[in-house]
Amino acid sequence: MRNLWIVKRGCEERMTVLKKAFAAEAESDFLWDRRVGERRARIPVHTDDERRRRDRRGHPPNSWTVLDFLIVEATE
Numbered sequence: 373m374r375n376l377w378i379v380k381r382g383c384e385e386r387m388t389v390l391k392k393a394f395a396a397e398a399e400s401d402f403l404w405d406r407r408v409g410e411r412r413a414r415i416p417v418h419t420d421d422e423r424r425r426r427d428r429r430g431h432p433p434n435s436w437t438v439l440d441f442l443i444v445e446a447t448e
């Protein structure tokens with residue numbers, strides 16, 4: 373199992389600390405989040421033509437909002 377550590381853009385210190393702490397783990401890769409902003413446009417009001425009744429995305433995990441990183445299991 374390979375872990376991807378995704379760090380928020382601009383959090384250089386966080387990336388440095390994580391790399392130092394987990395560099396010994398051979399199955400870890402560290403990446404910057406490439407997103408610049410929200411890509412989706414807000415839908416103003418649900419219409420009868422809209423099949424989706426709610427947003428399928430959940431809230432981001434605490435590690436993203438508080439600690440500025442995510443750990444994801446990579447599928448190869």
